[in-house]
Amino acid sequence: MGVVLEGSNIVHLGGTRMWIVSTCFAFSGESSDAQVLQELIAADGYGHDFAAPFSGHNTAGAVPVHGRWRLACITAEQFEPTTVDDAARTIRSWSTDQDWYDPEYRHAPEVLEQIEGVIDGLDAGSLHRLRHPGPESEHDYAATVGGTGFHEYVVIDRGQGRVTVVVASDD
Template sequence: MAKVVSVQVLSYHDQAFINFRGFAFDSGAHGFRWVDIKCFRLSMPDTDDMTLLRSLIGQEQFRDDYAGGGVDAEGIRHGPYWVDRIGVDDYVAVTNSTAVDALASWARLHGSVPDALNETLELEVFAPLRQATSSYQLKELARTSLHDWGGVHTEFHEFVSIDRMTHRVLLIVAADD
């Protein structure tokens, strides 16, 4: 009998966190916003996008409430939603420019963005999105998908960037406190 070997297509690599409070805004109106970027290594670049999204949802790092609790291996929350209410069909394919435009617009929500923050966003978020093979946006889910305190974020934006050339998948979450 042949032994079946399960190969993990994604593995967590590292994380970057951009806190708007760390930048000098002219008006002081940073809106308590931040961007969290989780990077995963793609071991099998030919894996189809839906399988990658399914694997991402199954990752321990996906179980993050983004409200100070951090990643919980046994967690039941992802951002404002119950983890078990999120499926691959909840991710909508978007153009790379649509993803960049949405996040740039969100960053300017309370006025102009300091040059240093623009440079950081360009390096960590916008450039990787522009070079991605494909990008997906988590659509706004039904109110029944919100967990018990899921309305804590005024804004919650999530994008997944798949880059087959660099063998990276980025989970990009932009929100406020």
């Protein structure tokens, strides 16, 4: 089995530094979710700091990173099964319940539609949520992402042979 990067898409939450990135990987073979998650973590394209444009390869540097953490500190065991309802509630709350500079600020209808499109894709297979490794696992520039939260979900769609990583955060 192997997990191979296919591509990514980003939804910018206009007027903010917030975004939702969906990164798709292909996989084949009959493996458990834990094995697919292990392969995903090891795949080129999973390790990304989310502070720089996505090159399609793991973030270069002295220490490979993923989000706020050193990549070596993320394991398959840190992904726990979750429900689409819980993930949807988290993403919707994160995307709207912020201390905006302008208390009247609201996302444009097309942005809300894009957020709902991402949420709709979460039911394509088994859904897992990354439990954060903790502050001791953060890399040197961790504070550049996740000021409003760092929410990561992985959808394992066996029917399509696809793994989708959905990260809702900011930079």
